[in-house]
Amino acid sequence: MSASNPEKTNSSPPASLVTVKVNGRPVEVPRTMPHPVTGKPVPTTMIQACEAVQVAVPHYCYHHKLPVAGNCRMCLVEYGTPVLGPDRKPLKNPDGSPVISKAPNPAIACATPIMPGMEIYTNTPAVESMRKAVLEFLLINHPLDCPICDQAGECKLQEYAVEYGQTASRFVEEKVHKPKQVDLGPRILLDDERCILCTRCIRFTREVVGDDCLGIVNRGSHNTLTHYPGQPFDNNYTLNTVDLCPVGALTSKDFRFQSRVWFLKRTKSVCTSCATGCNIVIGSRENRVYRYEPRENEAVNSCWMCDQGRLNYRWIGREDRLQNAVIQQTRGQFVQVPWSQAMDQLLQHLRKIPSGSLAILASARQSNEELFLTARLGRRLGAIMDSPPRTGADDRLLMHADKNPNTLGARLLGIAAAQPGGNLQAMAEGICRGDIRTLLALGEDAVKHLGQSVVERLDQLIVCDILPNQSTPQAHILLPGCAHAEKWGTFVNHQGRLQKFGRAVEAPGQAQPEWQFLRQAAQDIGGESIPASVGGIFDEMARETPAFNGITWAGLGDLGATLPI
Amino acid sequence: MPAEYRLILKNIDQAGYQPDIRCYLGHGGYAGLKKAIALGATVVEGKELSGPEQVRREVKLSGLRGRGGAGFPCGTKWSFIDHSSGRPAYLICNADESEPGTFKDRQIIYKDPHQLLEGMIIACYANHIHQAYIYIRGEFVEGARILVRALAEARQHNFLGRNILQSGYDLEIFIHRGAGAYICGEETGLIESLEGKRPYPRIKPPYYPAAYGLYLCPTIVNNVETLCAVKHILEMGGGEYAKLGTPGDPGTRVISLSGQVQKPGYFEIQIGQVTLGQLINDFGGGLRPGRKLKAIIPGGSSSKILKAGERYKFKAKQPDGKELEKEVALLDLKYDSASLAGAGSMCGSGAVIVLDDTADLVLALANISEFYAHESCGQCTPCREGSLWMAKVLHRLTHGQGRAQDADYLLQIANQIPGGRTVCAFGEACSWPVQSFLNKFKDEFAARGRADEQRRTSGAQGGGQGRP
Ligand SMILES: Cc1cc2nc3c(=O)[nH]c(=O)nc-3n(C[C@H](O)[C@H](O)[C@H](O)COP(=O)(O)O)c2cc1C
Ligand code: SF4
Ligand code: SF4
Numbered sequence A: 001m002s003a004s005n006p007e008k009t010n011s012s013p014p015a016s017l018v019t020v021k022v023n024g025r026p027v028e029v030p031r032t033m034p035h036p037v038t039g040k041p042v043p044t045t046m047i048q049a050c051e052a053v054q055v056a057v058p059h060y061c062y063h064h065k066l067p068v069a070g071n072c073r074m075c076l077v078e079y080g081t082p083v084l085g086p087d088r089k090p091l092k093n094p095d096g097s098p099v100i101s102k103a104p105n106p107a108i109a110c111a112t113p114i115m116p117g118m119e120i121y122t123n124t125p126a127v128e129s130m131r132k133a134v135l136e137f138l139l140i141n142h143p144l145d146c147p148i149c150d151q152a153g154e155c156k157l158q159e160y161a162v163e164y165g166q167t168a169s170r171f172v173e174e175k176v177h178k179p180k181q182v183d184l185g186p187r188i189l190l191d192d193e194r195c196i197l198c199t200r201c202i203r204f205t206r207e208v209v210g211d212d213c214l215g216i217v218n219r220g221s222h223n224t225l226t227h228y229p230g231q232p233f234d235n236n237y238t239l240n241t242v243d244l245c246p247v248g249a250l251t252s253k254d255f256r257f258q259s260r261v262w263f264l265k266r267t268k269s270v271c272t273s274c275a276t277g278c279n280i281v282i283g284s285r286e287n288r289v290y291r292y293e294p295r296e297n298e299a300v301n302s303c304w305m306c307d308q309g310r311l312n313y314r315w316i317g318r319e320d321r322l323q324n325a326v327i328q329q330t331r332g333q334f335v336q337v338p339w340s341q342a343m344d345q346l347l348q349h350l351r352k353i354p355s356g357s358l359a360i361l362a363s364a365r366q367s368n369e370e371l372f373l374t375a376r377l378g379r380r381l382g383a384i385m386d387s388p389p390r391t392g393a394d395d396r397l398l399m400h401a402d403k404n405p406n407t408l409g410a411r412l413l414g415i416a417a418a419q420p421g422g423n424l425q426a427m428a429e430g431i432c433r434g435d436i437r438t439l440l441a442l443g444e445d446a447v448k449h450l451g452q453s454v455v456e457r458l459d460q461l462i463v464c465d466i467l468p469n470q471s472t473p474q475a476h477i478l479l480p481g482c483a484h485a486e487k488w489g490t491f492v493n494h495q496g497r498l499q500k501f502g503r504a505v506e507a508p509g510q511a512q513p514e515w516q517f518l519r520q521a522a523q524d525i526g527g528e529s530i531p532a533s534v535g536g537i538f539d540e541m542a543r544e545t546p547a548f549n550g551i552t553w554a555g556l557g558d559l560g561a562t563l564p565i
Numbered sequence B: 001m002p003a004e005y006r007l008i009l010k011n012i013d014q015a016g017y018q019p020d021i022r023c024y025l026g027h028g029g030y031a032g033l034k035k036a037i038a039l040g041a042t043v044v045e046g047k048e049l050s051g052p053e054q055v056r057r058e059v060k061l062s063g064l065r066g067r068g069g070a071g072f073p074c075g076t077k078w079s080f081i082d083h084s085s086g087r088p089a090y091l092i093c094n095a096d097e098s099e100p101g102t103f104k105d106r107q108i109i110y111k112d113p114h115q116l117l118e119g120m121i122i123a124c125y126a127n128h129i130h131q132a133y134i135y136i137r138g139e140f141v142e143g144a145r146i147l148v149r150a151l152a153e154a155r156q157h158n159f160l161g162r163n164i165l166q167s168g169y170d171l172e173i174f175i176h177r178g179a180g181a182y183i184c185g186e187e188t189g190l191i192e193s194l195e196g197k198r199p200y201p202r203i204k205p206p207y208y209p210a211a212y213g214l215y216l217c218p219t220i221v222n223n224v225e226t227l228c229a230v231k232h233i234l235e236m237g238g239g240e241y242a243k244l245g246t247p248g249d250p251g252t253r254v255i256s257l258s259g260q261v262q263k264p265g266y267f268e269i270q271i272g273q274v275t276l277g278q279l280i281n282d283f284g285g286g287l288r289p290g291r292k293l294k295a296i297i298p299g300g301s302s303s304k305i306l307k308a309g310e311r312y313k314f315k316a317k318q319p320d321g322k323e324l325e326k327e328v329a330l331l332d333l334k335y336d337s338a339s340l341a342g343a344g345s346m347c348g349s350g351a352v353i354v355l356d357d358t359a360d361l362v363l364a365l366a367n368i369s370e371f372y373a374h375e376s377c378g379q380c381t382p383c384r385e386g387s388l389w390m391a392k393v394l395h396r397l398t399h400g401q402g403r404a405q406d407a408d409y410l411l412q413i414a415n416q417i418p419g420g421r422t423v424c425a426f427g428e429a430c431s432w433p434v435q436s437f438l439n440k441f442k443d444e445f446a447a448r449g450r451a452d453e454q455r456r457t458s459g460a461q462g463g464g465q466g467r468p
């Protein structure tokens, strides 16, 4: 019964601006905005104009990174448009203001294009009552099991219910029942009764990932989200749908029932599982990491991250983390010592070794600040240095084949060879020849990268690491290190994006951020004073390293900065 | 007594008339198409118009309104097609006829399929369309077979295919069968379905079929009867056609008359020349003996119900320019869009459903609501949740589980759905009946609820057997 109407096509250049009014306040917005997936210019919508003046329009199905669906109807607003005279020019009131004709029907703000002179009303009694109606409709068949729902605390249904909900339900009918605990795929569980059918998950996997695997079956209120028969939902980005799901329908098998979200401390950080460096928020509680969530960064990862990276956090809390400083007194005899004692022994050793007899096996998983200090120490001692590459699968979305988070940093700071790992052969040969007598292995397994027979020839194996490996039981001096979640620092991703990460949890036992002992060592050996904070070290590094020029710790925002390289 | 005015139904049900092309040609079939194709460029009102432009002009002149339900002017709809868009344009014949009470398109398809094909071919020729579809209701199994046969015949006679009648014009028509969903009649739901997807109607803006229709190309969707009218417009000329019916709603309409009348059936009338009373009494043979009229649903189950005894006020312009108000009784309402709109309802799909005083309106509404709850596509919140909610309340009311407040409760739910809050007009379709039944017959619903309540409480006192 709908009448057909022509769509007015926008042929003006994207740069042109349109003035509209939101609740009486004029705002200038571009006529078009890039499409969230294709990037092509598409007409700016009412909700985008409202965002420009910080007027929040409640919504469920709309997501700024997904194509518009317009199905939840929560964003309905009223609006008016200028009345045109016979000359196609806006008619004026006696006071000079344009004559506005209010549209008889509301429109969805998420999909309705703006036009010059349009007036958008988001807070009229009619709009309020439409929101209340939509919310009531969404709630009547909802199980309302917030006490056992993982989404509680970050649920849009709860949030808007506070603003637009009624205290008591007038619904006295039997609710619609749908499948519970549906195993959508290896990492996702679905509760169809909680699903509000907003299709965010469907649009994400189809349009963003390109895996058209989710869909809706049945009709009307019996509509049910499901996956394609025989095709589990198991691409490498499935957990993003848990973030996108405005309710508790999609839950992460990894995180469900682990913690109430309001108990989690949120720390801005960066994923370390590949060179993309997706921006994340670490959710932690009582010194334990519970989850990673992607943090929006247009320059890097949009709103997404891969499942592999997201789930790669358990190692931080592993039982067998190295916690104590250990020294090998005589061959095969290890004792735990206070950190200071291990440090003294380390410094004594470094002070006496001749130039050129040291190799440093550093890691492109370490922060720029640590690598900077390492490089300074290494240069003083004429050390041969490198960091081994770590490679794996990539994909067309985010995942990079380089599995080290800071390969570019390691190269810029003079640690890694131009081809990371290119010096390892020379390092091994030097050790075998007997020229190199001491190896400093910082976050990498010397046995794995150089071989047991090579490592056995060393006078001194000094190891700093987080987890036990083949080298740690052989170290003459062993220092426990920190996970990135336990310290501050920066990485440079594969595109040259310099990004900061913050400390979410305390390190176990005696472990302390590596930059602390590296600073002490570099100061001791080099004789010059080095700032005693990550920020200070960063600033010194940025001054000394041309690629970092001009950037300061204080000036480096949460979203990082792209280096001119 | 007014006579039927058979234009579209002219041959249908005539003795010996067969749905094959020989019979159709024998009755002057495809003359409209031949006429259209023969039109050469001509100067009309100082502008040179090509053949197709002249056909479009005739359709515009005719004032034909769509017969699918919305009543949108056909010529205007066609004028939205941007022929310079660089994308192919498509025509879709909406043969999903699913609105309860409606059974007119089926007569055409089953009994005179070539009339539809001829109308489609003319419409395609007029709009430079080379590919068209008939989206036919899944339940019309035989209808689809008949159309397949008719298409083959038309192709044999070179009314379809390449170089139609040596004109250089090519056209193919394909048949697509639905799978039994009312929402596939909504034009954008239909288009999604035709594209092989779930028939979720599209949001408008931006997806007006004329701009972003099938495969996001300019698309015309017209009802079966609308396309048949095109053939007659071409034969008669738009100006002549416009003389039929009323100035605002010209032409003829096929009415599907059903419900509690003696002779339900389909009748073709000149729009605005027949009253509802005449439809019931003269065409429908009147009510059954001893029955009184209770209500009329005038335009398919989604149109608002009209109550017996209602009188409607109309403003009429006098020759001297003065406005005069006149009152019209229900049975004197002329069957045209302005009259029914004035009475607060609509012509919709032309389906008139008659209810006499034995009809249980609670049951009738429960039936209607159950249909809409089942047919809602479930895409958007108000319709998805509201349609089933209303059906559940009505189910209780018809199963002895009513409550005194259910009448108000039901109306409040219905009031939260329509008015442009939903993706498609199904939101209105499912809530208008409830609103209008409740607004006009609230007592019946309230009484049912009260009676149920009373029975439950007295039953409970009498030994705990409260639940019926
Ligand atoms: C829920 C719904 C169901 C509809 N079903 C039909 C139908 O079965 N047949 C039809 O011709 N139009 C139907 N329509 C109307 C179509 O959307 C469209 O307006 C019509 O096909 C246009 O053709 P016309 O302009 O020739 O009337 C329906 C509309 C709605 C909202
Ligand atoms: S599962 Fe969540 S994201 Fe997906 S449709 Fe349902 S409510 Fe929306
Ligand atoms: S793409 Fe790389 S950086 Fe991003 S989440 Fe996955 S592993 Fe982490």
Ligand code: SF4
Binding pocket: B183, B200, B201, B375, B376, B377, B378, B379, B380, B381, B383, B384, B422, B423, B424, B425, B426, B427
């Ligand atoms: S109004 Fe109803 S039928 Fe139309 S899109 Fe919404 S849910 Fe589907």
Ligand code: FES
Binding pocket: A058, A059, A060, A061, A062, A069, A070, A071, A072, A073, A074, A075, A076, A108, A109, A110, A111
């Ligand atoms: S946000 Fe769902 S319809 Fe606009």
